Amino acid sequence: MTKVVTSNQSRANIYKLLSLCYQPPYEDLDNIVSSLREEIDKLPAIKYKIGTLAEELASCISDLEHTKVDHAKLFIGPFDLLAPPYGSIYLEGKRKVMGDTTMEVMIKYQEAGLKLDDEFKEPPDHITIELEFMYYLIFKELQGQETNEYQTEFLINYLEPWVGEFCHRIIQNAGNDFYKLLAKITASFIKADMKVNSLVC
Amino acid sequence: MKLTRRSFIKAAGATGVIAVGATGSKPMLQALAESNGTEKAKSMQGEWRPTVCQGCTTWCAIQVYVVNGRAVKVRGNVNSKSNNADGKVCPRAHMSLQQVYDPDRIKTPMKRTNPKKGRNEDPKFVPITWDEAMNEIADRFLELRKNNEPHKFVLMRGRYTYLREILYGAFPDLIGSPNSISHSAICAEAEKFGSYFTEHNWDYRDYDLKNTRYVLLWGADPLASNRQVPQALKMWGEVMDNAKVAAVDPRLSATAAKADDWMPVIPGEDGALAVAMAHVILSEGLWYKPFVGDFVDGVNRFKQGATVDPETFSEKYTYGIVQWWNLELKNRTPEWAEERSGIPAEQIRKVARGFADAAPRAISWLAPGTAMQVRGGYAAMASHALNGLVGSTDNVGGAIRKSSIPTNGIPDLKPFMDDIAKVGNDHKKMDQRGYKEFPAMKKGKSGGGVVTNRLADGILQEDPYDVKMAIGYWNNLPFSCSGASRWEEALTKLPFFVHITTNPAEMTMFADIVLPAAQSVFERLGYIKSKAGTIAWLAMNQRVIDPVWDVRVDETEIPYMIAEKLAEKGFTNILDYFNSFKDPETGKNPANSWEFTEHVLKIMTQPVWDPAIKSNGDQFRGWQEFKKIGVWNSEPYKFRNKWDDFGTDSGKFEFYSESLKHALEKHAKKHNTDVDDIMETTKYTARGELAFVPHYEEAYRWGDESEYPYIFFEHRSRLNREARSANCEWYQEFKDVDPGDEKWGDVAKVNPVDAAKLGLKSGDNVRLTSPTGKIECTVKIWEGVRPGTIAKCYGQGHWAYGRVAANDFKKHMPRGGNNNELLPADYERLSGSTARHGGVTRIKVEKV
Amino acid sequence: MPNYAMVIDLHKCAGCGACAITCKNENNVPEGMYWSNYIHRTRGKFPNVRYEFVPTLCNHCEDAPCVKACPVGAMYKDENGLTLHNPDKCIGCKACVQADPYGVIYYNEEKPHNFWSDKEEAIEKGTSSGKEVKEKYDAPFPFYNPDRAKTYAGVRPKGIVEKCTLCDHRIKDGDVPYCVASCPSGARVFGDLDDPKSEINKLLNKYSYFKLGENFGTKPKVFYIREF
Numbered sequence A: 001m002t003k004v005v006t007s008n009q010s011r012a013n014i015y016k017l018l019s020l021c022y023q024p025p026y027e028d029l030d031n032i033v034s035s036l037r038e039e040i041d042k043l044p045a046i047k048y049k050i051g052t053l054a055e056e057l058a059s060c061i062s063d064l065e066h067t068k069v070d071h072a073k074l075f076i077g078p079f080d081l082l083a084p085p086y087g088s089i090y091l092e093g094k095r096k097v098m099g100d101t102t103m104e105v106m107i108k109y110q111e112a113g114l115k116l117d118d119e120f121k122e123p124p125d126h127i128t129i130e131l132e133f134m135y136y137l138i139f140k141e142l143q144g145q146e147t148n149e150y151q152t153e154f155l156i157n158y159l160e161p162w163v164g165e166f167c168h169r170i171i172q173n174a175g176n177d178f179y180k181l182l183a184k185i186t187a188s189f190i191k192a193d194m195k196v197n198s199l200v201c
Numbered sequence B: 001m002k003l004t005r006r007s008f009i010k011a012a013g014a015t016g017v018i019a020v021g022a023t024g025s026k027p028m029l030q031a032l033a034e035s036n037g038t039e040k041a042k043s044m045q046g047e048w049r050p051t052v053c054q055g056c057t058t059w060c061a062i063q064v065y066v067v068n069g070r071a072v073k074v075r076g077n078v079n080s081k082s083n084n085a086d087g088k089v090c091p092r093a094h095m096s097l098q099q100v101y102d103p104d105r106i107k108t109p110m111k112r113t114n115p116k117k118g119r120n121e122d123p124k125f126v127p128i129t130w131d132e133a134m135n136e137i138a139d140r141f142l143e144l145r146k147n148n149e150p151h152k153f154v155l156m157r158g159r160y161t162y163l164r165e166i167l168y169g170a171f172p173d174l175i176g177s178p179n180s181i182s183h184s185a186i187c188a189e190a191e192k193f194g195s196y197f198t199e200h201n202w203d204y205r206d207y208d209l210k211n212t213r214y215v216l217l218w219g220a221d222p223l224a225s226n227r228q229v230p231q232a233l234k235m236w237g238e239v240m241d242n243a244k245v246a247a248v249d250p251r252l253s254a255t256a257a258k259a260d261d262w263m264p265v266i267p268g269e270d271g272a273l274a275v276a277m278a279h280v281i282l283s284e285g286l287w288y289k290p291f292v293g294d295f296v297d298g299v300n301r302f303k304q305g306a307t308v309d310p311e312t313f314s315e316k317y318t319y320g321i322v323q324w325w326n327l328e329l330k331n332r333t334p335e336w337a338e339e340r341s342g343i344p345a346e347q348i349r350k351v352a353r354g355f356a357d358a359a360p361r362a363i364s365w366l367a368p369g370t371a372m373q374v375r376g377g378y379a380a381m382a383s384h385a386l387n388g389l390v391g392s393t394d395n396v397g398g399a400i401r402k403s404s405i406p407t408n409g410i411p412d413l414k415p416f417m418d419d420i421a422k423v424g425n426d427h428k429k430m431d432q433r434g435y436k437e438f439p440a441m442k443k444g445k446s447g448g449g450v451v452t453n454r455l456a457d458g459i460l461q462e463d464p465y466d467v468k469m470a471i472g473y474w475n476n477l478p479f480s481c482s483g484a485s486r487w488e489e490a491l492t493k494l495p496f497f498v499h500i501t502t503n504p505a506e507m508t509m510f511a512d513i514v515l516p517a518a519q520s521v522f523e524r525l526g527y528i529k530s531k532a533g534t535i536a537w538l539a540m541n542q543r544v545i546d547p548v549w550d551v552r553v554d555e556t557e558i559p560y561m562i563a564e565k566l567a568e569k570g571f572t573n574i575l576d577y578f579n580s581f582k583d584p585e586t587g588k589n590p591a592n593s594w595e596f597t598e599h600v601l602k603i604m605t606q607p608v609w610d611p612a613i614k615s616n617g618d619q620f621r622g623w624q625e626f627k628k629i630g631v632w633n634s635e636p637y638k639f640r641n642k643w644d645d646f647g648t649d650s651g652k653f654e655f656y657s658e659s660l661k662h663a664l665e666k667h668a669k670k671h672n673t674d675v676d677d678i679m680e681t682t683k684y685t686a687r688g689e690l691a692f693v694p695h696y697e698e699a700y701r702w703g704d705e706s707e708y709p710y711i712f713f714e715h716r717s718r719l720n721r722e723a724r725s726a727n728c729e730w731y732q733e734f735k736d737v738d739p740g741d742e743k744w745g746d747v748a749k750v751n752p753v754d755a756a757k758l759g760l761k762s763g764d765n766v767r768l769t770s771p772t773g774k775i776e777c778t779v780k781i782w783e784g785v786r787p788g789t790i791a792k793c794y795g796q797g798h799w800a801y802g803r804v805a806a807n808d809f810k811k812h813m814p815r816g817g818n819n820n821e822l823l824p825a826d827y828e829r830l831s832g833s834t835a836r837h838g839g840v841t842r843i844k845v846e847k848v
Numbered sequence C: 001m002p003n004y005a006m007v008i009d010l011h012k013c014a015g016c017g018a019c020a021i022t023c024k025n026e027n028n029v030p031e032g033m034y035w036s037n038y039i040h041r042t043r044g045k046f047p048n049v050r051y052e053f054v055p056t057l058c059n060h061c062e063d064a065p066c067v068k069a070c071p072v073g074a075m076y077k078d079e080n081g082l083t084l085h086n087p088d089k090c091i092g093c094k095a096c097v098q099a100d101p102y103g104v105i106y107y108n109e110e111k112p113h114n115f116w117s118d119k120e121e122a123i124e125k126g127t128s129s130g131k132e133v134k135e136k137y138d139a140p141f142p143f144y145n146p147d148r149a150k151t152y153a154g155v156r157p158k159g160i161v162e163k164c165t166l167c168d169h170r171i172k173d174g175d176v177p178y179c180v181a182s183c184p185s186g187a188r189v190f191g192d193l194d195d196p197k198s199e200i201n202k203l204l205n206k207y208s209y210f211k212l213g214e215n216f217g218t219k220p221k222v223f224y225i226r227e228f
Ligand code: SF4
Pocket: B053, B054, B055, B056, B057, B058, B059, B060, B089, B090, B091, B092, B093, B228, B229, B230, B721
């Protein structure tokens, strides 16, 4: 296996695992988190940035109930969301030149031959879905499809533009460390990924 | 198989490899699902990518629907905030699809093998490689430079993007030629003359249609042409709900057809209407006092025939209202104008009153129809001055300017200019600008503007010197310039001519080397600036599909490739200069012509996309985002900013133009004479101070009435992509959307009264003959033209360009006849403009 | 079930022809056929002249004579009130063409888009041919719109008829017909006649309207309001 392939596997896995981390937490959360740490360890360029954060993350999910409450307050409601996990909330205000970003990401999924899962009842610009989409694109690349440009495009135009602010809100508002750390990891990873992939030009 | 979270993690645990390998070829998805075939079909199959339409000078921000690398549809860029908002474009935009995929496009560089040139010579083109082409071109340049005559090279520019700075700007400078000749003067410079010498605006105006209450059109047909077509199309229903529309146009144009008043002026007599309307507005006390001011005691002394004492009037933001009255207007009654213009005095009064009643929300919309006439400079001033009388200039609901668009220039080229180039650049330009008979006073400077159409004579007469080599791009001068046959002669005479073109145009047929150009909508890079509806925008031409053929970007790639060849042969300055263009983001130097193109574009547009630079409009997060959005919109225009200082010599809106007086006097002095002599030389009748105010000039026509009984005038098509769309099937199939015209046809529109006299019926073939040329076409009997005049649309009559445009491409047989072979080469000399309108020639009509 | 119809506001219409051009584009309509079309005429005597322009298309008549005339049921009314054509059933007998009083059904006499099979070159080896350009792309012609094929033959073969489908392939996806989307003047409005709140019903309540050939007994569903 070449180096690129290995690192692409890890990139895919990290996106996938981050995506899972933003779903409501269950018992398997520690599994997810430890896998996340392992995958981060495999990428030197990222490890040096967020390796310690990932270690900390793995050690702070003792109280699952607490984490659940925090998750709900941040991302689900019923009252004002402290950190709404939807891209459009952040993008519409800032990028008034853009049209309906929600529709646009949906179109991106459709172009890649995907639809929303019937059971996952969230709008297309939900963080979980966007992260999973990145996973899917890298997965396809590993299978030999040319998706690199798609990745670049999606990352630059849809994911990266709002993730920073989203994570910032989590860091400001989270009740315990878990989501704070997760947010830091997410933000740094995506930033780093843009570079590793020489996506920023 | 659907995987749960749990099984996902389990699989991960088992193999240590989560994403891949665990389940073979299936990705593990929770939130998304792979859709089956039918659902895929339902989804959009393509993507909308941003670029620019340059089908006309509206310069729309558009998007192209790309499916599997094919361009399939076109719409307005949904990110536009004015002209193209909601994805709107005019009908022309769609035809660009048939341009890019036109089978008649040049697909490879070619070389002429028949040394004889002329319309009826087969050039016997043979394909050559880009390298061979560059080699030959570079050798020619080196030869010129070796002989210290680099100035004998001429660069002829047509349509352009602002990357013109390279091929049209820097390149000839570094070679050593002053001869960058643009097409501008065949376009509409005389129009700018009107707004410049009244209010110091050498530009096209924008119009606040949303808030207007009266639109008075001077040969303008905004629903079909004239610089903001989608905006006008979109707004017109509302305009007609809120405002009155009057159209001065010898033909029942698309807009006249929907207007409240159609004023079918006798071609060239527009000025009479304009001054008569001014007379009505003043004599009836209808001018807009908050802008113009009033008589000190409030008593209107503008009585017909009466000379007024300037001391009695106190002006506000204007200058010379009383002088204008005294010198020109006092006897310009509607009855007087009726005799000249053919428009009933009552209608003139009605329109003038309606227009003034709407003040200041009244637009006097100046366009080439009224300006591009031999004596059109003053008609342009007069019709624009009406905006001053009603205070609508720079005002809500009026004729306004554009918000600024921040861009960068290109790096300084002086350090790369050698002595040969410096000496070469000091020579006079080949278009004879600034000669006594061609003042071409762009922005008030004698010889400041181009006299495009005169270049042909310059070449033929070797005046100021002989031309040895020329490059033309994005142009087709022997088709688009009046007196077209002179161009055929001039091009025949050129020892070495390179044409950069998409199609085998008429001009191409005279080339020694032909280079295939990237098509402007789909294949090139560039950027444009434009405005409409109070918003200015900058948009980028982008390569939205892989080019259909092995083409290059005319303005940047080709000069870069020539520079490479020159460097190979020892002259490195130009390449050194080009290679100094660093990518503003990475700091890298360009490695090839495409990277160079990108760097130029990035450098020039940096002020709009760089998040670190605050602009007066949309902000972007960086180059990538700007590329994706494709258009930058300014903030809405701020009204009345200019009122306090228009920038004219007096600082005011000038009815008596100190600015023009100054400019004319300087030009006269340069030629050791006086302004009266200049007036005479430039075919104007005014003497004395009349030359400094907007005034009536009798139409100037070629041809004696007894031999040539009919006044010929031409107009624009709503389907012309600047005469580049005639090879599109849709152009021909829908040609009848121009009122009076026919599908697949080229018709001379004749009033039934004249048709009866001439014994003609629709469909007859006729020969039209002017003192300088003749063409053949068919007759259409139509009530939309005045008896005694014959109208014909510009655009057909190609004898080359492609197999659809021409009737028989191989035999050089045109489809109809090109108006420019009929029209004499004449000029509005003060601006340098080609005078194609105003019934510049008379013709006779014979059945064939 | 919706009952689709169109309102054309002649006051807003500028007679620009974008509808007619773009319909060809969207629906891959061959040369010489005009699913979206127009009628124009100039009346009066100089200088009192009126030019009028009326955009036309299939009226999707409630009582469609073409449907009645079709012997094999290829021309049919669908559940949304559209008059549609099934190319698989069509035998090319042209009974519909005869019966249609509006002249909006076209028969494919030739192989469509022949332009793109032509081998002639304007300049030998220097320019290309229709065939050469076409062969560069995996499509019937270079700017072929594949979306059309979702509900109809992407290009209709020789020997059968074709007509406006009110862009059923777009309506199905929640889009408006392409001529509506691309009318720069906003003159064309599409909607559901049975929905009292639809934009078209608002317009029809606000303005008086007319339809083409009202005396044909066809009950057309293209309505015209105001004057050109
Ligand atoms: S042809 Fe002119 S008005 Fe029409 S879309 Fe192109 S640039 Fe805009």
